[in-house]
Amino acid sequence: MKKIILVIFCLFIFKASAIALVEVDITRGNLDPLPIAVSPLHVESGSKDIKQNGKIIKNVGEEISKVIEINFKRSGLFNPLKKESFVQNPDIAHVKPRFEDWRLIKAQALVTGKVNVSEEKLRVEFRLWDTVAAKEMIALAFSTTPSNWRRVAHIIADKVYQRLTGEEGYFDTRIIYVSETGPKTQRYKKLAIMDQDGANVKYLTLGNELVLTPRFSPKNQLVTYLSYFRNLPRVYLLDIETGVQEVVGDFPGMTFAPRFSPDGEKIIMSFAKDGNSDIYTMNLKTRVVEKITDHTSIDTSPSYSPDGKYIAFNSDRSGLQQIYVMKSDGSKVKRITFGKGLYGTPVWSPRGDLIAFTKVHKGKFYIGVMRTDGSGERLLTENYYQEAPSWSPNGRVLIFYRETKSDSEGKGFSAKLWSIDLTGYNERLIETETDGSDPSWSSLLSK
Amino acid sequence: MIVITAMTLPFMKRSPIDLPPILTVDLIQITDKTSIPFAAKAAKTLEKLKKKEEERLVSEQAPPSEKKKEKPDRIPLPEDLNKEKKQIIKKKQNPEEIEEQIRQASEFEKKELFDPNQIAALIDKSKEETAETLKKSEKLTQSSVKTSFASGLTLSQEDALKAQIFGCWSLPLGLPYHKNLLVRIKLKLKPDGTVLRSEILDHARMNQPGQGFYKVLAESALRAIRICQPLRVPPTGYEKWKDLQLNFDANEMLKG
Numbered sequence: 151m152k153k154i155i156l157v158i159f160c161l162f163i164f165k166a167s168a169i170a171l172v173e174v175d176i177t178r179g180n181l182d183p184l185p186i187a188v189s190p191l192h193v194e195s196g197s198k199d200i201k202q203n204g205k206i207i208k209n210v211g212e213e214i215s216k217v218i219e220i221n222f223k224r225s226g227l228f229n230p231l232k233k234e235s236f237v238q239n240p241d242i243a244h245v246k247p248r249f250e251d252w253r254l255i256k257a258q259a260l261v262t263g264k265v266n267v268s269e270e271k272l273r274v275e276f277r278l279w280d281t282v283a284a285k286e287m288i289a290l291a292f293s294t295t296p297s298n299w300r301r302v303a304h305i306i307a308d309k310v311y312q313r314l315t316g317e318e319g320y321f322d323t324r325i326i327y328v329s330e331t332g333p334k335t336q337r338y339k340k341l342a343i344m345d346q347d348g349a350n351v352k353y354l355t356l357g358n359e360l361v362l363t364p365r366f367s368p369k370n371q372l373v374t375y376l377s378y379f380r381n382l383p384r385v386y387l388l389d390i391e392t393g394v395q396e397v398v399g400d401f402p403g404m405t406f407a408p409r410f411s412p413d414g415e416k417i418i419m420s421f422a423k424d425g426n427s428d429i430y431t432m433n434l435k436t437r438v439v440e441k442i443t444d445h446t447s448i449d450t451s452p453s454y455s456p457d458g459k460y461i462a463f464n465s466d467r468s469g470l471q472q473i474y475v476m477k478s479d480g481s482k483v484k485r486i487t488f489g490k491g492l493y494g495t496p497v498w499s500p501r502g503d504l505i506a507f508t509k510v511h512k513g514k515f516y517i518g519v520m521r522t523d524g525s526g527e528r529l530l531t532e533n534y535y536q537e538a539p540s541w542s543p544n545g546r547v548l549i550f551y552r553e554t555k556s557d558s559e560g561k562g563f564s565a566k567l568w569s570i571d572l573t574g575y576n577e578r579l580i581e582t583e584t585d586g587s588d589p590s591w592s593s594l595l596s597k
Numbered sequence: 598m599i600v601i602t603a604m605t606l607p608f609m610k611r612s613p614i615d616l617p618p619i620l621t622v623d624l625i626q627i628t629d630k631t632s633i634p635f636a637a638k639a640a641k642t643l644e645k646l647k648k649k650e651e652e653r654l655v656s657e658q659a660p661p662s663e664k665k666k667e668k669p670d671r672i673p674l675p676e677d678l679n680k681e682k683k684q685i686i687k688k689k690q691n692p693e694e695i696e697e698q699i700r701q702a703s704e705f706e707k708k709e710l711f712d713p714n715q716i717a718a719l720i721d722k723s724k725e726e727t728a729e730t731l732k733k734s735e736k737l738t739q740s741s742v743k744t745s746f747a748s749g750l751t752l753s754q755e756d757a758l759k760a761q762i763f764g765c766w767s768l769p770l771g772l773p774y775h776k777n778l779l780v781r782i783k784l785k786l787k788p789d790g791t792v793l794r795s796e797i798l799d800h801a802r803m804n805q806p807g808q809g810f811y812k813v814l815a816e817s818a819l820r821a822i823r824i825c826q827p828l829r830v831p832p833t834g835y836e837k838w839k840d841l842q843l844n845f846d847a848n849e850m851l852k853g
Contacts, residue, residue: 171783172750173842174758177849179766179821227770258767258820282820315771316810503775546771573770 183229184314186222187257187281190215190233191274192240192264200267200296210299211240211265214274217303218261218310220347221321224569225311225547226576231257240264244277252281259287261310272296276306278313288313300349305596320542321346324390324592325549326364326373327567329353330585334556334563341375343390346542346591348581354388363407363538366592368456368500369414373590374398376405385419387434399432399439407451412458418442420450420463429463429480442480453505454478455498455522462486462496462505462522473507475522486524495537498522501545504572508537508550517550519572530574540590547571549580551587750838754831761829766821768847769813778847780815782822788835790827795819798842818845 191211200207207213222228236243237251244262252260263276275291288309292302301322308319329342341354341361355361355377362383364375371390376383385408388395398408401421408419411431418431429442429452443449447467454461462475468485471492476483487493491511498505502522509516509529515536518529536552549569556563565587567580580586750758772778785794797803797819803812822828822843830838 171840171842172838173844174750174755174762175844175846176759176762176766176818176821177846178759178763179768179817179845179847179850180764181768181770181850183770184767280816280820282823283816311771312809314813315769316813317771317773501773503773572774 183227184258185231185256186228186259186261186310186314187231187236187252187255188215188219188222188261189236189238189240189243189263191262191276192244194264194266197265198267198269200272200299202297207299210267210272210296211263214263214265214299214303214306215261217300217347218307221304221307222310224347224578226571226573227311227315231255244275247279247281249279249281249284252279257281259310259314261306263306267296270295272299272302274299274302274306276309278310300345301595304345304347308594308596317546318544318594320544320547320591320594322595323543324366324595325567325580325589326354326366326390326592327551327582327586327589328361328364329357329582330565330587331357333561341373341388342582342584342586344582351583363588365407365409365540365590367410367414368412368543368593369410371592371595372410372414374408374410374417376408385417398434399437401430401439409453411454412456418452418454418461420452429461442478443476443483444480451495453497456500456502460498460522462498464494464496473505473524486520486522487527488524489527495539497539497541499541499545500543504545506539506541506548508539517548517570519548528574530570530572531568531577536568538588542591543593549589549591551589553587750831757829761825762821762843765825766845767817768850769810769817772810772814772847772851774851776810778810778814778851780811780818780845782815782818782843782845784822784828784841784843786828786830786839786841788839790830792822792826792828795822814845814847818843821845 190209191214193209193211197210200210219230222230235255237254238248240262241264242248243260244264247260247262258281260279260281261276262279263274265275266273271293272295273291273293275289277289278287279285280287290306290309292305294302304322307321311317311319311321323346324343325346326341326343329340331338331340338357339361340357341364342351343354344351360378362376362378364373366373373388373390375386375388377386378384383405385398385401385405386395387398398417401419405419405421406427408417410417415435416431416433418429420427420429426446427448427450428444429449430439431442432439442452442461443463443465445465445467447465448471449463449465449467452461452463459478460475461478462473464471464473466472467474471494472485473487473493473496474483474485486505487507489509489511491509493507493509495508496505497507499519504519505522506517506519509518514532515534516529517531517536517539518527520527530548533552534555536550539548539550541548547569548571549567551565552568553565554563565585567582567586567589568577569580570577580589781798783796783798784792787793797815799811802808803815805811828841830841
């Protein structure tokens with residue numbers, strides 16, 4: 151009995167002490183981009199200049215910090231502070247920052263570093279600091295060839311992004327797209343590739359054959375695309391690293407939108423056979439073709455879920471073009487879009503939580519996202535003509551292309567690459583030398 | 598004819614790719630080797646903290662004991678001592694009259710809140726509303742009562758504190774939308790509102806796979822507290838609010 155009383159007494163005491171704790175719910179905060187200072191990387195004494203493409207880069211430390219800043223700015227998540235406001239010099243800041251100086255300019259994070267270029271070797275060291283807690287968050291060094299300095303900048307930006315947001319970055323990536331020149335009625339289309347920030351553009355085809363829908367493999371630097379030969383599209387595989395290219399198969403009729411499976415071992419596409427378009431897969435090792443859908447309607451634009459278990463595609467089997475999801479063997483087909491308008495080009499997010507799509511409604515084109523069951527539709531951007539969304543490898547940003555109206559003579563027409571993040575507020579033009587369409591984002595190069 | 602056909606194939610026409618090869622970038626972990634002077638001390642502190650965190654985790658599951666609570670088990674603030682001095686100076690700069698005004702307003706609202714007639718009126722009104730709204734209003738009333746009686750802060754005092762922290766909390770914008778985005782931080786405060794100790798209550802989540810965002814969120818919350826301090830606390834009743842729990846909840850903001 152005494153024990154019971156003691157237990158009750160203890161419980162009462164604990165309860166009383168629990169009640170005494172003040173709890174305050176903080177449900178609002180500041181949604182502005184995080185103020186971050188990127189101090190120019192200190193170039194060590196004795197460090198050499200970098201010679202690249204006939205140009206001499208004298209202060210590679212400053213150039214690296216500029217690339218990092220541009221990445222941050224474009225992400226919409228960070229606000230790189232102006233260098234003019236920095237109080238501390240890069241050489242001292244890298245050893246031990248005076249945090250009060252950085253807090254004074256409202257920087258909540260600080261990137262410092264140093265660079266040394268010796269014979270055929272570039273060594274970059276960087277640190278990320280939490281200026282408020284006055285502590286180091288990451289410290290890493292990279293060693294590579296001097297011509298690789300832009301990649302080092304992208305990798306640093308990725309590391310900082312990951313540390314400050316908790317999700318993987320997407321800066322050390324490439325984008326493959328169709329470069330377009332000439333009037334609308336006579337476009338020359340070449341396959342082109344560039345870094346995600348628009349630098350290092352290279353053209354992979356000559357432009358004397360029409361190329362369409364290039365798509366990166368999620369696993370490596372393989373690209374699949376369509377190219378017309380004798381008015382018939384063929385599916386090609388191109389290894390970006392080796393330059394080796396091959397025709398993967400001779401498919402009957404029109405072929406559309408080849409895309410890799412998540413493991414990179416298959417390509418999935420649609421082609422029209424006997425006037426009916428269905429979805430097929432092809433195993434790249436065995437070259438065995440398998441029919442996935444078998445319906446009298448037009449089934450196109452297939453895209454695998456990242457786990458490879460499901461496929462999203464568009465079909466007009468309900469009368470209008472809508473998005474459907476099925477198991478990867480073609481079973482359990484389920485319509486997921488029921489909104490007004492037409493839905494197409496579904497692309498499963500690498501995170502697996504969302505599907506991006508193009509919607510056409512009342513003459514306008516929208517790029518949007520929805521959950522994989524079709525709920526929670528959010529239209530991110532609206533325009534005269536835009537389509538072909540492709541996800542960044544971290545599933546946070548979409549790249550797509552947008553065309554402008556032309557007059558009766560075809561003048562005023564342009565096609566440009568744009569990106570938008572999931573908030574829908576951070577929409578940016580990606581500068582390219584020529585017009586561009588059909589972009590596809592690579593996976594991280596450093597993975 | 599075959600040769601001509603073959604020559605027109607796109608892959609035959611292709612010029613060699615003039616792309617720079619993807620060179621490897623060697624990654625070197627430099628934290629241990631080239632760390633700044635105080636890093637060695639920090640490493641020792643971290644080791645100690647790890648042990649304490651383990652102890653704390655056990656103690657969280659076990660019945661609470663007052664002795665364990667008194668142990669310093671917070672994440673270290675390297676410039677605590679300096680900060681404490683600075684904050685005291687800051688407090689001197691703040692006119693006490695303002696604190697008084699807040700207190701007076703709080704007393705007024707406190708009286709209003711616990712006017713029995715008003716509660717009765719609220720209950721009467723709620724009868725006319727839908728069942729869902731009824732539930733919400735009941736919850737609100739309960740939490741208000743808890744806030745005033747149990748927590749030691751009046752509504753206006755709580756609002757002042759919230760408003761202060763809202764301005765200091767920079768929410769990480771890359772957080773996932775569909776995860777649990779609640780971080781609970783327990784604080785031990787000084788009478789002037791400066792933070793003596795801070796402790797993330799769900800610290801174990803930080804090390805769980807797929808919870809990288811939680812660490813980022815928790816850090817942003819700690820940063821907000823550091824930027825904000827000294828916190829706007831009432832000038833009296835220190836014993837009631839010296840232990841304060843802040844629940845940083847990003848769910849509502851990100852889900853819109």
